[in-house]
Amino acid sequence: MLQLTLACLKKTAPCTRCGGHTELTADLNVGKDVHLELCPRCDAGGGLGGELLAMLTTGLITPDRLTEVSLAWMYEAMAAQGWHQFPHEPSG
Numbered sequence: 001m002l003q004l005t006l007a008c009l010k011k012t013a014p015c016t017r018c019g020g021h022t023e024l025t026a027d028l029n030v031g032k033d034v035h036l037e038l039c040p041r042c043d044a045g046g047g048l049g050g051e052l053l054a055m056l057t058t059g060l061i062t063p064d065r066l067t068e069v070s071l072a073w074m075y076e077a078m079a080a081q082g083w084h085q086f087p088h089e090p091s092g
């Protein structure tokens, strides 16, 4: 069974890469614990992480787009950790 815990803004743990604060963390259990984090320093470049950071920090969010980008970022971050088999239904 997939278990997912999300923490936003002030409740997040420090970034494991730079030690700075994270905007979003996700802890999943997909048979093994998986930790995902979105850091303004480490993930501010392009891509889904950058887009999600911009949404969270500017407040320029529509619920549908936030859901879409959040899920896509989560799948991308999981794939970066080798979880390619995680079920992903492409959007569009």
Ligand SMILES: [Zn+2]
Pocket: 015, 016, 017, 018, 019, 020, 039, 040, 041, 042, 043
């Ligand atoms: Zn960082």
